[in-house]
Amino acid sequence: MLTPDYPVTLTDLYQLTMAAGYHVHNHQQKATFELYVRRLPAHRSFLIAAGLEQALTYLEQLHFTPAQLDYLRQLPAFAQVPETFFSHLAQLRFTGDVWAPPEGTVIFPHEPLLRITAPLIEAQLVETLLLSLVNYQTLVASKAARVWLACQRGERPVGFTDFGTRRAHGPEAGLLASRAAYIGGAIGTANVEAGLRYGIPVFGTAAHAWIMAHDSEAEAFANFQSLFPQHTTLLLDTYDTLEGARQVTRLPVPPQGVRLDSGDFLTLSHEVRQILDEGGCAQTQIVVSGDMNEHKITELLAAGAPIDLFGVGTELVTSLDAPSLGGVYKLVEQRHPDGRCDYKLKLSASKAGYPGAKQVYRHYDAHGQLVSDTLALADEAPISGAEPLLQAVMVNGQRTLPQLPLAELRARTLTQLQSLPLAYQGLEPELPSPVVVSPRLQELLRTLSVMPAAPL
């Protein structure tokens, strides 16, 4: 199987060399790291947080096996590392605290997607895997939210479903994409394992091979419908889309849907709709797939294309116009056994961040519209009337957040999207991030640095 028992060695070598260094030099401090993005990917006005569930499962089961320790012992780099380090790893579990916004939360730059406080070695070791899980699912959920917004822009809202497994970056990426796409607003997925594992509704049509495996398209259509009377969506473009639509009208009963997979979808959807309507198939829905994205969906719906459902694949699961999320995982403070607290701030010019363990307070107006966020220190007094976004989800290595049904996370996303001012809902960013820095955090910055952080 794939997730969730990720090997602890699925990390960068330097996490382990640094861990050895912390062990040998007896670093006893508790460290706080925050996972956040410094800036949004191209074309994005916001992110949708996703990946927390897998991150917590990973942290809960973190451990070293004897085979992993043997591998490390024989690496030339570790030749001088004392055996006490490997004994320490053999006992190591994740014992820290995690704070995070729930999956499905709208997030802006510098707002933590995860905040980890743990003994330095533990907090450092998990960086690579946490980034990998949260970067990717957040990327896909954010793309899905854009597609969802596009699907609301016609005369009536329509749905979209994830068709992307085959173009995802490997099998697990396809599975995680199905999950993140659903959280971000998809109505379901074609990925059966995502249905089995996560309870996501599964959708399917038929492929060109089904048509081609028969002597005629008519026979292929009839055979499919006889077996799936209530669940037949017939693919029209194997030979000729309009001829395919005419074949559909000759079936004994109208099928649930037809799918267009190539050609000029605006013209074809009108022509196919007319053939179906005139042929007694007025209830048959039109599904469109083939390099769909939020721009094409917006255009088709604005032009009045009679499309009922979009299948979105490559663009969704690779976030094609912005295929990576630059999430980083940075040390922001340390607390030493003697009670001393260090705030940490990297000073290299292009990469400056904000020091200290943080909380985010979200302000809404009387209509429930998001007005602004305040990036504050976690130990500041709560801001009255504002919503604190980060919750305690793991305490002393034990998760305190129950596993939430995905439908609940999806509903959270849709509520959050509806709370966004229209300027954040468009296809291109119009407004700067609505994040302001609390006076106390500004003051801390001043005391720590001569160099200002990058503006929010």
Next chain:
Amino acid sequence: MLTPDYPVTLTDLYQLTMAAGYHVHNHQQKATFELYVRRLPAHRSFLIAAGLEQALTYLEQLHFTPAQLDYLRQLPAFAQVPETFFSHLAQLRFTGDVWAPPEGTVIFPHEPLLRITAPLIEAQLVETLLLSLVNYQTLVASKAARVWLACQRGERPVGFTDFGTRRAHGPEAGLLASRAAYIGGAIGTANVEAGLRYGIPVFGTAAHAWIMAHDSEAEAFANFQSLFPQHTTLLLDTYDTLEGARQVTRLPVPPQGVRLDSGDFLTLSHEVRQILDEGGCAQTQIVVSGDMNEHKITELLAAGAPIDLFGVGTELVTSLDAPSLGGVYKLVEQRHPDGRCDYKLKLSASKAGYPGAKQVYRHYDAHGQLVSDTLALADEAPISGAEPLLQAVMVNGQRTLPQLPLAELRARTLTQLQSLPLAYQGLEPELPSPVVVSPRLQELLRTLSVMPAAPL
């Protein structure tokens, strides 16, 4: 763990509805499907085949579990599907034949990356997972080959290593990317699990957090070097890169390397080189990381930047300038129990392909340079003096290709890259694909279609 025991349900729902249809309507034919790309991704002149090893492992272990069958039985779409289908699935194993070019082979459009011949249900079911495995690894190996070519363009060849796990599309993508990047020319990876599992050399430096966890940079450098005397690469840019370089020269012995991770790398690499040389660290290597790609490497090396090793992350593991490979898996022929053979050809305008099970013959000149490829039918007489690219790698469900050491696959890639004419080695395509269609395949096309296939 992650690979290789992928669940059979990690597939699109329509593979299973079609399978039910083939079962109920008693399709007994053997089908041949080919996995290929219709056109190259943006900026690419060729592909490097990768992912075959995982594909074969997946096919060997393919089976349904009772829990998977129970999930399918309760899906509303399957309400009319007879129990004999589920009994058939419970017994199903992959019993087909697979032909493929070895991993590390240069490949052009329409040349099969896999050719699968099996009972129709088996061949159809595996489409999604095979595409997902081969699309992604081929994408990354092809990107890595471009980076490798860029690394040869300076006064002396330099190396590059994979630093991308944290930005890959999930943990498994990071692992598969390490493998594909190594096949494509990387000298190693930072991913420890890739070292453990695949035997890839692992490389590591230290992170900003290591520096920041100490009271001073000098202490951080000294502590790291004392533990890893032969394996120390120190990160210079936490506070000030040039000051960091001066600190390095004050260490008791010169470290193996230093790493630059931000700033103007051309200027900084010269300045750091000078500080190191004047400070008695002439043997200390300069490693550069931070949004590296084949273009930036070409420019830096052409400008004479004294860089010894590149760490390449996001750009490599997401193939950022071309983040998806449009591999397709198409039915090309069927053989019926009565011996009749159908050649299959999809006719929709933009997606036409070539019918029939195929072989590719590669022609070299006397200097070992690739001249052209011939796309031929598999049952044509072999072309004398040309190299057939596809080999039998699985027969009747049993793999016949042994698992090859990755270093051998990597060596194959480098040999293949050196056989490419210079016009295919550049950063942008200059020449059309060198693939020509054999006379017999042309003749078959004519007999089957009124519509010509897309030109090669």
